[in-house]
Amino acid sequence: MYLEINNLHKFYGEGDNRNEVLKGINCGVEKGQICVLLGPSGSGKSTMLNIIGGIDNADEGYISINGEKTVDMNEKKLSLYRRKHLGYVFQFYNLIPNLTVKENIEVGAYLSDNPLDIDELLKTIGLWEHKDKLPNQLSGGQQQRTAIGRAIVKNPDILLCDEPTGALDYNTSKDILKLIETVNQKFGNTVIIVTHNDAIKLMADKVIKLRDGAIRKEYINETKVPAAELDW
Amino acid sequence: MKNPLMKRLPRELKSDFGKYAVIFLFMIITVGFISGFVVATHSLAYAFDNSFDSQNVEDGHFILEDKMTGDLPDKIESTDTAVYDINYKDIDKGDKTYRVYKNREDVNKQYIFKGELAKTADEITLDRLFAANNSIEIGDSITLAGETFKVTGTVALPDYTSLFEKSTGLMFNAQTFTVALVTEEGFDRLPDSHTTYCYAWTFNDESLSENDKFDKSNDLKEEIAKNALMTEFVTEPNNQAIHFAGDDIGGDESMMITFLYIIIVIMAFIFAVTTSNTIEKESKVIGTLRASGYTKGELTFHYIVIPVFVTLFGALIGNILGYTVFKDFVADVYYGSYSLPPYETLWSSFAFVNTTIVPCAIMLVVNFFIISNKLSLSPLKFLRSDLKKKKNRKAVKLPNFKFISRFRIRIFMQNFPTYIVMFVGVFFANFLLLFGLMMNPWLENYKAEAVEHAFSEYQYILKMPVETKFEEAEKFTMTSLETTFENTDVNEISVYGIEDNSLYLSTLNFGDDGDRIYVSEGILKKYKLNEGDTITLKKKFTDDTYDFKIYSSFDYPTSMAVFMNIDSYRDKFDLNDDYFTGYLSNVELDDIDDDFILTTVTIADSTVLADQLTASMSGIFGIWTVFAVVLSTLIIYLLSKIIIEKNANSVSLVKILGFKNSEISGLYLVVTGIVVVFSALICLPICDIVFKSIFTIMMSSFNAWIDLYIAPKIWIEIPVYAIISYFIVALLQFMKIKKIPMDEALKNAE
Known part of the structure; x- marks a missing residue:
């Protein structure tokens, strides 16, 4: 298994307020798969994504990527791990306001020894005409495309998307999902998408449903649907 | 690949051009002045030190009751010591005293500033500074003891770099005392009854240490005392007229450098507070970058670049101005007090290190610690904009004050670190202000006291009882x-x-x-x-x-x-x-015949010290005062700007709720106003204590004691200046509040 999650426990709070948000998660994702983590608010899906992304720690259990365990890493190593293996996309795009689209993508490229060609990527994500604009001159969808460009330009092994369509309308959301699918197909990255939109599971290779910090359902999607055909 | 984040920096500078321009200018002026001060003093000190060899400055002098006769000169010369006749005649003219020497060729040789030495019996050259202070030009005529002389030039004598009438005097006096040079014939034209039989000596062995010279001087003193009636014996190190200027040049250097460091530390904290505010605003971006693999070190570097860049360029340009404009200004201040030799500008690595390298290092260290501490939170905390280090922070319970009062208290608590920096800055600015404001009244008070406590209108000191x-x-x-x-x-x-x-x-x-x-x-x-x-x-x-x-x-x-x-x-x-x-x-x-009078001290003589200090320093006090007010205004402006920017969202929100601009200003600016006024008031007793301590230390190294007098009005003026500074700033910040759009809060709501 490329990404292996083993007996993952996570607690928040102390004393009487101590709350277990992940209750021994065990699962895995194969290289190049699109995996959708589904679940309602508070189910633990974002926490799980953050632990995979190395920006949060597990209290028990571990994550292993290609045999490398994040639990053994100090802060510096974790930074290198994120730099080398991961790309992040958030619900809110978190772009640098005084850098242009192209420059925001360069911020991601800087982290890689072997980044993708930025101009080509700008065309792939449909932002070539907007490359010299600042984020505040873009629509929400264009900003999210930029964020995806920034994450993907370093050609990460795993692309982590936390509610990537949460702030977008239907059509724009579909455009973004299509882009994620294109990126997955073109560059072969493993993609993990956290969402509460049930329809998105149809474009996934693997679906993991969480509720109350535990996996309720985990399956391989045999009837994968192109993102363009999703409907909700 | 070059870090693309660097592209933000020029845009950041451009977007907040006003703020950075003000800091930059302030940095240039401060560094420029200190650099100019150090360069000028080092160059002047070098010229001063060199003059000892080039002008063959005496190792000491003695005054005899009568002309040196007999075998005393031979006895002195037999100890490998050269002795020179530097007899002089003190001629009083009105309230001025002219000490007339013959042109020097062997010892304490003169520097000619303008014109030429006297060549005929009716020509005279005067000290440059005295001539300038009394508007005496080349070509003017002066009459001394009934003899008229034509001024042919201005000079500086290395044994009178400070115009001390008495080598152990309290204060030099370039207003009413001068040295003058005439030819031998010219010297003979003046009455012999005014002659002081003064002789200088130099040791032939140039390799003598200071201790050797001291021992030899003591031997010499004993020898002279055995052979003649000696009224004065002054070694070169004890001669105020030779050394006072040299000791003073650069004597304030450590104070000036410390002053620069304090300013830079305050600026560093202002930058750090500004940057901390930026980090809070950009927390989600930082979280994303950290999640993407940017290290804490890379981001710390990114946020440190602007403060260090502004400091470095401010310091470099300040240094250029220091070597060109400010150096001349500082040198003019010294030339306005002392009769120093001409100087050439020297490169000073000390100035460069202390005005460029050290300020940049201070800026780097202060910002590094504060920013790296700020960035030490986890990426997740940045993504959640949860930048508090303490967990489970609860809101402080406030008494049941009116809503507006509670709101203001919350603003105060939220910005407590900023207000601490403001307090320190206001304290330092007020301390400088106190110094600038108190000096002239202090000297005036000293003069008034001197006049009031003078024993009598005249004090006659006689050569013999008459x-x-x-x-x-x-x-x-x-x-x-x-x-x-x-x-x-x-x-x-x-x-x-x-x-x-x-x-x-x-x-x-x-x-x-x-x-x-x-x-x-x-x-x-x-x-x-x-x-x-x-x-x-x-x-x-x-x-x-x-x-x-x-x-x-x-x-x-x-x-x-x-x-x-x-x-x-x-x-x-x-x-x-x-x-x-x-x-x-x-x-x-x-x-009483003039021949029997050694000296006459009038009431005017008792104010010489204060008069000289006023003449030399009053311009500096004015500049000092202006600088302190500008510093105070700048600090209040920068920090209150941070508070408004930090609360732009809240300001926008209360606008949406229906608050008027004036009401919002009443919330945010009044708190800053209260802090400024309280800081100014609390600073007064602290300034008083600190100033008194420093004053005591200053007086302990002074050859007298002058009581500290701080005019009562100054304790009113200081807070008034602070309030004026605040009102200027409040007006600017009010305009800023007016410009914050109502959709600011909506745009940033996530």
Whole structure:
């Protein structure tokens, strides 16, 4: 298994307020798969994504990527791990306001020894005409495309998307999902998408449903649907 | 690949151009001035030090009662010492004293600034500074002792770089005292009765150490004392006229450098607070970058670049201005006080290190610690904009004040670190302001006190006892002794013998036995003595010591003096019962021939010190005051700007709720106003304490004691200046509040 999650426990709070948000998660994702983590608010899906992304720690259990365990890493190593293996996309795009689209993508490229060609990527994500604009001159969808460009330009092994369509309308959301699918197909990255939109599971290779910090359902999607055909 | 984040920096500078321009300009002016100060003082000091060799400056001089005769010159020269005749004639002209020498060719050789040396008997050259102070030009004529001379040039003498009339005097005086050079024939035109038989010596062996010179000087003193009646013996290190300027040049250097460091530290904290605010605003971006693999070090570097960049470029441009504009300004201040030799500008690595490298290092270190600490949170915390280090922080419960008051208290608590920096900045600015404002009133007060406490209109010191017909004249005795305190510089103290029931010092009561001894208050303060203590003083050039048991202090602020009964004085110093030194008088004693008068001290002479300080420094005090007000305004402006920017969202939100701009300003600006006013008020007693401590240290190295006087109005002026600064800033911030759009809160809502 490329990404292996083993007996993952996570607690928040102390004393009487101590709350277990992940209750021994065990699962895995194969290289190049699109995996959708589904679940309602508070189910633990974002926490799980953050632990995979190395920006949060597990209290028990571990994550292993290609045999490398994040639990053994100090802060510096974790930074290198994120730099080398991961790309992040958030619900809110978190772009640098005084850098242009192209420059925001360069911020991601800087982290890689072997980044993708930025101009080509700008065309792939449909932002070539907007490359010299600042984020505040873009629509929400264009900003999210930029964020995806920034994450993907370093050609990460795993692309982590936390509610990537949460702030977008239907059509724009579909455009973004299509882009994620294109990126997955073109560059072969493993993609993990956290969402509460049930329809998105149809474009996934693997679906993991969480509720109350535990996996309720985990399956391989045999009837994968192109993102363009999703409907909700 | 070049870090693309660097592309933000010019845009960041452009987007907040006003703020950075103000800081940049301030940095340039501060560094420029300090750099100019250091460069000028180092260059002047180099020229000053070089003059000792190039102008063959004396190793000392002595004054004899009569012309040196017999085999004394041979005896001196036999000790491998060269002796030179530098006799002079002091000629009084109105309130001015001209000390006329012959042109120098061998020792203490003159620098010619303008024109040329006197070549004929009716020509004269004057000290450059005195000529400038008295608007005397080349070609003017002056009459001395009835003889007219034409001014042919201006000079500086290396043995009068500070125009001390008396080499152990309290203060030089370039207003009413000058040295002048004439030809031998010109010298002979002046009356011989004015001649002072002064001789300089130099040791032939240039390799002598200071200790060797000291020992040889003592031997020389003994030899001269054995062979002639000596009235003065001054070695070169003890000659104020030679050394005072050299000691003063750069004497303030450590204070200036410290001053620069304090300013840079304050600026560094302002930058750090600004950057912390930016980090809070950009927390989600930072979280994303950290999640993507940017390290804490890379981001710390990114946020440190602007403060260090602004400091570095400010310092570099400041240095360029320091070497060009400010250096001349500082040199002019010194040339306005001293008769220094010409100088050439020298490169100073000390100036570069202290005004460029160290400020950048301070900026780097302060910002590194604060920013790296700020960025030490986890990426997740940044993504959640949860930048508090403490967990489970609860809102502080406030008393049931009105809503507006509670709102203001919350603003105060939210911005507490910013207000701390503001307090420190206001304190420092007010301290500088106190210094700038207090000096002129202090000197004026000193002058008034000097006039008020002068014994009499005239103090005649005679060469020998001469009677006068004036009934107002009262005899007194006086001598100068030296202090014997360990671990302190030797200072000169005047010991007076005063008549019982004196007309002029009527408050002194020497008791029935005439054994009560009074000392001026300055002595008690400077040497931390009390009534009942005994002060031991020493006669110059001898080992004879005298004890004086202090009965009480006497309010005599212009000098350090001991007062005793005239008969007790005569007993103490084994003098005849009818011995006296001179007269105190409120009328001019015109029946005493000038030939018998050594010196006449008038009330105007007692203000010489203050007059000279005012002439030399009053311009600086004005600049200092302006600088302090600008610094105070700048600090309040930058920090209040941060507070408004930090709360732009809240300001926008309360606008949406219907608050008017004036009401919002009442919330945010009033808190800053209260902090400024409170800071200014709390600073006053602290400034007072700190200033008094520094003043005591300053006075301990001064050859006198002047009471500190801070005019009461200054304690009003300081907070008034702070309030004016605040109102200027408040107006600017009000405009800023007006410009915050209502959709700011909506745009940033996630």
